[in-house]
Amino acid sequence: MDFAEAQKEALDCRKCGPLCQARTKVVFGEGPLNAGLFIVGEAPGFNEDREGKPFQGASGMLLDRLLGSVGLDRERVYLTNLxxxxxxxxxxxxxxxxxxxxxxxxxxxxxxxxxxxIALGDLASRSLTGRKESASRIRGRVIPLDGRYVFPTLSLSRALYTPADRALLISDFSRLPELLASERPSTYETLNVSRATTAEREPLQPGLW
Ligand code: SF4
Structure with missing residues (x-):
């Protein structure tokens, strides 16, 4: 399934009964398709469900501040959830x-x-690394997979309510400039995510947002 097919199918998806019945909007994700940084949370929350966009409300504001602390803004990042x-x-x-x-x-x-x-929280960390450890145990470790660096850290909601966890999240985000500037990892241990060639990648996400 390519990106366009996935987006079209997801926006009308009914594979999970309780979720598709309760949702207001499908929150597929947003960001440029040539982003160097890809952030995965657990699931849309109340504000995301209403807006149809990922990382809104207090969590979104915290994410914006974390990205801003390392000179990034959300328009340069692809954002989605499990x-x-x-x-x-x-x-x-x-x-x-x-x-x-x-x-x-x-x-x-x-x-x-x-x-x-970046995998935010336990579920995203386990799903994207294939490892069983909690995000608090594995956070801050850079895991090369599929020619990418997977970087598990704590969830935004956890950091919102616990200053000590917020400090850990700030510390983890401070490593992003170094990671983004480095060469891709040369190991290709895989979780079966194929890599597109540069020529196959579209410069911008088609305009749903
Ligand atoms: S959570 Fe995903 S698989 Fe489940 S209904 Fe929504 S789009 Fe479909």
Whole structure:
């Protein structure tokens, strides 16, 4: 499935009954398709569900500040979540829901082909690294996968309410300029995410946003 197919299918997707019944809008993701940095959260929240855009509200403001602290802004970053619909009452997505939505995430990763992937929180960390450790144990480690650096760290919601966790998140984000400036990893251990050639990549996401 390529990016355009994934986007079209996801916007009308009904694979997870409880999620598609409860959602207001599908939150597919947004950002340039040539972004070097790709950020994956767990699931849309209340504000994202209403806006149809990822990382809104307080979490979005914290993310903007974290990106700004290293000279980045969200327009240069591809932003998405493991699942594209808000789980009922803001619960965590279930493994079956994450698996059902995974083809869309893989299509996004293949199209954007970022150098650095930040996985926010336990579920994104486990899903994107294939490792079982919690994000708090594995955070700050750079894991080369599929010719990219996967960089697990804490969730924004956790950092919003706990100053000590916010400090750890700030510390992890401070490593981004160095990672983005470095060469891609030469190891290609894989989670089955293919890499697009530069010629195949589109410069900008087609204008849904
Ligand atoms: S979470 Fe993903 S797989 Fe489930 S209904 Fe929404 S778009 Fe479809």
């Amino acid at each position: 699942v594209k619909c808000r789980p009922p009452e803001g619960r965590s997505p279930k493994p079956a829901e994450i698996n059902a939505c995974r083809p869309y995430l893989m299509a996004q990763l293949a199209a954007v082909d970022p150098k650095v992937v």
